[in-house]
Amino acid sequence: xxxxxxxxxxxxxxxxxxxxxxxxxxxxxxxxxxxxxxxxxxxxxxxxxxxxxxxxxx
Numbered sequence: 001x002x003x004x005x006x007x008x009x010x011x012x013x014x015x016x017x018x019x020x021x022x023x024x025x026x027x028x029x030x031x032x033x034x035x036x037x038x039x040x041x042x043x044x045x046x047x048x049x050x051x052x053x054x055x056x057x058x
Contacts, residue, residue: 001048003038010034010055029055 007017007025015027015034025036034054037043043051052058 002040002042003036006036006043006048006051007038009052009057010036013055013057015055 003023003025007027010027010029011017013029015029018026018028018033020026023038025038027034027036032054034051036051037047049058
């Protein structure tokens with residue numbers, strides 16, 4: 001799964017992009033913050049699972 005796909009999932013769940021620092025998008029919902037790297041390649045499965053767990057989607 002690519003970073004752009006994760007960002008789309010998070011936006012549908014109510015997360016917003018607070019800032020972009022290089023290739024890292026910082027997203028926020030309430031008091032929670034998640035950093036999503038956006039590269040051309042697929043992200044490692046462990047990182048994808050970690051991001052989804054932090055967002056409460058898994």
